[in-house]
Amino acid sequence: MNLDKLIFWFNETGKEHNDILGKKCANLGESTRRGLPVPPGFAISINLYRKFLVESGAGKEMENYIESLGKLQNREIGVYREAGKTLQEIILTKEIPPTLKKGIVSHYNELCEKIGIPEIAVAVRSAGTESRPGMFNTYLNIKGVENILQKVKEVWASAYTPRAIAFRAKKDIPALKDELGVGIVKMVNAKSAGIGFTVDPVTADDSKVIVEANWGLGEGVVSGIESVDRFVIEKETHTITERSVGKKVKRVVMKENGAEWEETPNELQSTSCLNDDEIIAVVNLAKKLENLMGVAQDIEWAFDGDFSFPDNLFLLQNRPAKVVAKKTGSSTDQLADKLVGSLKGMDLSKTKDKIKNIEFRF
Amino acid sequence: MGNPSQYGFSTPEERWNKWEAEETKSNSAIWDIAPGYELIPEIDLPLFHSFFLDGTHSSPPVTPLYGYQWVRNCGIGNKLVNIKLNLPTCYGWEWRYKEGGLYVAFLVVRDEEERKQREIKFKEALKPYIEDFKGIWDKDKETLNELYDGLKAFNPDTATPHDYLNHIWELDTAYRKMWEIHFFGMQTSYSAWILLEEECKRRFDINDQSPEFQDMLRGFDNEMYQIDKEVWQLSKQAVKLGLEAIFKENDIKDVMPKLEETDNGQKWLKEFDDFLQIRGWRMVRMNDLVDPYWLEDPTIPLRIMQNHILTGSAAREIYILDEKRQDISVKREKAVKNMLDRLPEQERGWFMALINLAQNATSYSEEHDLFCEMTVQALMRRGYLAIGKWLTDNGAIDCPEDVFMMNPMEMESAVLLPHMNDCRWVTRRRRAEWEGWVKKFETEGEFRPPVYTDRPGGLQEAVGEDMLPSLDPIAIKIIIGEFPVDNPEINADIRGICGCPGIAEGTARVVINYDDLNKLQPGEILVCPGTDPSWTPAFGIVAAVIGDRGGTLSHTAIIGREYGVPTIINSFVACEKIKTGQRIKVDAINGAIYILD
Numbered sequence: 001m002n003l004d005k006l007i008f009w010f011n012e013t014g015k016e017h018n019d020i021l022g023k024k025c026a027n028l029g030e031s032t033r034r035g036l037p038v039p040p041g042f043a044i045s046i047n048l049y050r051k052f053l054v055e056s057g058a059g060k061e062m063e064n065y066i067e068s069l070g071k072l073q074n075r076e077i078g079v080y081r082e083a084g085k086t087l088q089e090i091i092l093t094k095e096i097p098p099t100l101k102k103g104i105v106s107h108y109n110e111l112c113e114k115i116g117i118p119e120i121a122v123a124v125r126s127a128g129t130e131s132r133p134g135m136f137n138t139y140l141n142i143k144g145v146e147n148i149l150q151k152v153k154e155v156w157a158s159a160y161t162p163r164a165i166a167f168r169a170k171k172d173i174p175a176l177k178d179e180l181g182v183g184i185v186k187m188v189n190a191k192s193a194g195i196g197f198t199v200d201p202v203t204a205d206d207s208k209v210i211v212e213a214n215w216g217l218g219e220g221v222v223s224g225i226e227s228v229d230r231f232v233i234e235k236e237t238h239t240i241t242e243r244s245v246g247k248k249v250k251r252v253v254m255k256e257n258g259a260e261w262e263e264t265p266n267e268l269q270s271t272s273c274l275n276d277d278e279i280i281a282v283v284n285l286a287k288k289l290e291n292l293m294g295v296a297q298d299i300e301w302a303f304d305g306d307f308s309f310p311d312n313l314f315l316l317q318n319r320p321a322k323v324v325a326k327k328t329g330s331s332t333d334q335l336a337d338k339l340v341g342s343l344k345g346m347d348l349s350k351t352k353d354k355i356k357n358i359e360f361r362f
Numbered sequence: 363m364g365n366p367s368q369y370g371f372s373t374p375e376e377r378w379n380k381w382e383a384e385e386t387k388s389n390s391a392i393w394d395i396a397p398g399y400e401l402i403p404e405i406d407l408p409l410f411h412s413f414f415l416d417g418t419h420s421s422p423p424v425t426p427l428y429g430y431q432w433v434r435n436c437g438i439g440n441k442l443v444n445i446k447l448n449l450p451t452c453y454g455w456e457w458r459y460k461e462g463g464l465y466v467a468f469l470v471v472r473d474e475e476e477r478k479q480r481e482i483k484f485k486e487a488l489k490p491y492i493e494d495f496k497g498i499w500d501k502d503k504e505t506l507n508e509l510y511d512g513l514k515a516f517n518p519d520t521a522t523p524h525d526y527l528n529h530i531w532e533l534d535t536a537y538r539k540m541w542e543i544h545f546f547g548m549q550t551s552y553s554a555w556i557l558l559e560e561e562c563k564r565r566f567d568i569n570d571q572s573p574e575f576q577d578m579l580r581g582f583d584n585e586m587y588q589i590d591k592e593v594w595q596l597s598k599q600a601v602k603l604g605l606e607a608i609f610k611e612n613d614i615k616d617v618m619p620k621l622e623e624t625d626n627g628q629k630w631l632k633e634f635d636d637f638l639q640i641r642g643w644r645m646v647r648m649n650d651l652v653d654p655y656w657l658e659d660p661t662i663p664l665r666i667m668q669n670h671i672l673t674g675s676a677a678r679e680i681y682i683l684d685e686k687r688q689d690i691s692v693k694r695e696k697a698v699k700n701m702l703d704r705l706p707e708q709e710r711g712w713f714m715a716l717i718n719l720a721q722n723a724t725s726y727s728e729e730h731d732l733f734c735e736m737t738v739q740a741l742m743r744r745g746y747l748a749i750g751k752w753l754t755d756n757g758a759i760d761c762p763e764d765v766f767m768m769n770p771m772e773m774e775s776a777v778l779l780p781h782m783n784d785c786r787w788v789t790r791r792r793r794a795e796w797e798g799w800v801k802k803f804e805t806e807g808e809f810r811p812p813v814y815t816d817r818p819g820g821l822q823e824a825v826g827e828d829m830l831p832s833l834d835p836i837a838i839k840i841i842i843g844e845f846p847v848d849n850p851e852i853n854a855d856i857r858g859i860c861g862c863p864g865i866a867e868g869t870a871r872v873v874i875n876y877d878d879l880n881k882l883q884p885g886e887i888l889v890c891p892g893t894d895p896s897w898t899p900a901f902g903i904v905a906a907v908i909g910d911r912g913g914t915l916s917h918t919a920i921i922g923r924e925y926g927v928p929t930i931i932n933s934f935v936a937c938e939k940i941k942t943g944q945r946i947k948v949d950a951i952n953g954a955i956y957i958l959d
Contacts, residue, residue, distance in 0.1 A: 203709060205706065205708055207706060207708070208706070230564075232565075241704075241706075242565050242566070330711075331492075331711035331712040331715045332489050332492045332493050332712075332715060333489075334711065334712035335488075335492050335554075335716050336485045336486075338557055338712065338716065339484075339485070339492075340481045340484055340485045340488075342556065342560055343449075343481070343833050
């Protein structure tokens with residue numbers, strides 16, 4: 001391995017690069033290497049970020065600032081807010097040094113060339129060495145060299161949001177930890193997208209695959225705020241045992257400079273966003289990953305509207321599935337879990353919508 | 363000590379009026395009926411934000427005594443239970459009394475971290491109920507019966523002032539204890555009903571109004587139905603003894619004197635009295651103390667028997683519910699089996715436990731009314747009326763019923779030396795006030811605001827912010843229930859939700875008060891605001907039932923299912939829009955009501 005290498009194509013990396021690329025990129029690399037349908041792209045290593053810190057002088061400034069704050073644990077929210085603002089500003093106001101910049105730019109240009117589209121749209125994704133779901137930023141549909149360089153800095157800076165600082169302070173993790181790698185991934189022009197689980201995260205039932213999907217980009221499912229389509233499929237027989245088509249009022253689509261929520265056209269709202277062949281293709285993909293990785297998987301996938309089935313299914317992300325329930329347990333245990341869980345899962349937004357139409361008396 | 367003549371030699375009422383006029387701005391004048399529990403928006407709203415009118419339990423406006431007991435003890439019971447169970451989302455309920463209305467605020471747990479901590483404890487607390495709900499409820503029933511036996515030992519005929527005083531305290535304690543037991547059963551079993559509904563909806567798109575769901579949860583006997591059956595058996599016995607004519611030809615108040623005149627009549631009356639001694643501690647009306655209980659006024663059950671005889675149901679060989687239950691039980695077993703078959707092997711265990719607990723919710727929902735509210739309130743009525751009589755005999759109040767205008771603290775201060783404690787300045791004023799509310803309610807309908815809130819968005823925001831986030835199963839299933847969904851394809855005149863599936867057509871009979879229930883004819887469709895257990899026998903003769911208020915676990919829905927009568931609930935406006943005598947059609951599965959005339 002070339003220790004000086006700062007940027008990796010996905011087919012050059014794998015699990016062994018966890019610590020220098022961040023988990024997300026290392027996993028994407030592992031998948032590419034194993035022939036999984038990952039959109040093409042490259043990973044900007046944490047070492048490159050560190051070089052940026054040293055060469056731009058940002059690192060020293062940040063260290064000095066943090067030292068001046070003293071111990072961060074159990075401080076009031078204002079302190080974290082102020083620290084976040086200052087640290088992010090330090091990063092965002094620094095230029096990426098020319099040698100580093102050149103590396104990123106040349107990789108991006110090469111990517112455009114390979115695909116045959118100039119200024120190809122990419123996702124700029126954060127990749128930390130620890131799993132902190134939802135904590136760091138990811139930017140979608142970014143085009144052009146300058147925009148990409150800007151978003152790379154914004155991803156780095158997202159390690160220093162007040163929330164992230166407060167989180168680390170609470171866990172007694174040094175304030176300047178969570179240095180981030182960045183993935184530059186070809187944007188999938190998703191007609192539909194979603195997630196797949198090779199184990200039921202609540203019941204630990206591993207005999208089925210659970211697929212949730214929405215029109216548009218995957219953010220429309222992952223954010224968990226919209227009603228989506230849900231399918232449960234027997235892992236062995238591929239029988240679809242549950243099929244609930246949600247009213248998908250909104251979806252996330254690509255707009256000129258990023259992804260946005262928009263109203264889903266009426267005729268699509270209550271239509272299933274996947275046909276049975278597509279569902280089974282997702283199941284096969286999830287199963288393949290589970291076999292490769294040796295543990296149950298939680299995947300994000302998308303169907304690209306610019307290609308035709310079956311070559312249009314892309315894997316966007318995968319990680320070991322987190323299971324809440326213990327696998328064994330008495331019926332009493334399981335039901336008690338469910339009863340408690342139901343209080344969390346109850347969908348208040350639907351009930352709230354209903355209230356609007358009713359004049360009611362108690 | 364102030365100068366006794368400082369207010370002049372006026373009547374107590376005049377002195378009160380003068381004092382109140384001078385003191386209205388002070389807090390001491392604001393709290394009158396239920397000190398500490400009367401709704402003062404300026405004080406309560408900044409603390410609790412929204413108080414919702416519980417119309418289910420305070421329509422028509424309840425008396426000061428009942429209101430006082432409810433807001434104190436229902437709140438204490440609920441809070442105690444939530445402290446023990448640690449319901450993750452709600453600390454408990456805070457109640458207030460205003461204009462005869464019972465207002466409730468839900469004390470929502472808003473901190474995520476705290477919810478998580480409570481979830482762990484709640485889960486442990488639920489386990490014994492999952493494993494043996496019935497066993498726990500059986501023990502609770504024993505506890506309640508022992509408590510009631512203690513109260514029954516009070517003898518109004520021989521009571522001394524000391525006994526009256528003790529009885530006031532005993533009643534307080536019993537009522538509070540009742541509420542505690544009441545909420546243990548309810549919080550644990552209703553959660554199961556809601557989860558079962560969620561699971562069925564998510565997995566199979568079945569909600570709790572669909573037949574597949576409801577079939578799993580009906581066809582159970584309970585002590586409430588036993589009593590209904592005993593009433594039916596007594597009417598059958600009357601026919602067997604040749605007393606049919608006496609029931610048929612006489613006005614209900616003359617039936618007992620006429621029965622006294624014959625040997626068989628006396629024989630029957632003895633059986634009737636045995637029944638009353640055991641079963642007669644049962645209030646007609648669930649939510650106040652002003653109406654008599656069966657033992658006090660035997661014509662109440664007698665009228666049900668008369669109805670059995672007049673409608674011919676006394677001639678049946680098998681009790682109607684027993685007959686229905688056979689079919690319904692078979693259906694239930696099948697429905698449960700079908701449901702389990704749809705599930706993967708490894709999930710069947712806990713799902714069966716869930717169905718069991720939800721089934722208990724149905725039985726409990728009915729049976730607890732009898733063991734909890736109806737019995738203790740009969741004993742409260744008896745005890746308070748005895749105290750009322752003692753106070754009346756000694757000139758402290760105008761009539762025994764005026765005791766319902768007092769709170770227990772006022773009773774205890776007057777009961778030892780009633781001839782020295784003229785309370786009429788309190789009772790007359792409050793009676794006038796309460797009767798005013800009732801009259802207004804009868805002539806104008808609900809005049810009390812549905813909510814007192816400081817949320818700028820009014821009722822909707824209050825529900826969204828201060829009720830729903832409590833995720834309180836009782837609030838959700840009983841106090842609000844599901845709302846009818848607008849479905850333009852079904853062109854119904856009125857929409858509600860399905861309490862029990864089925865289609866029926868018939869003549870409407872709008873019944874607002876229990877007293878008018880005996881006008882109901884066989885085959886008619888009962889249209890009412892809602893029912894309580896005293897209405898149960900009506901379900902045996904109607905073609906369908908429409909209840910304007912109530913969720914799928916309301917009395918109306920549960921009894922509808924046990925009798926297999928098409929039932930629509932939460933229709934809100936049926937009593938207003940439908941007139942007695944109109945032909946109407948009920949399509950319960952779709953929650954649709956059609957006015958055909």
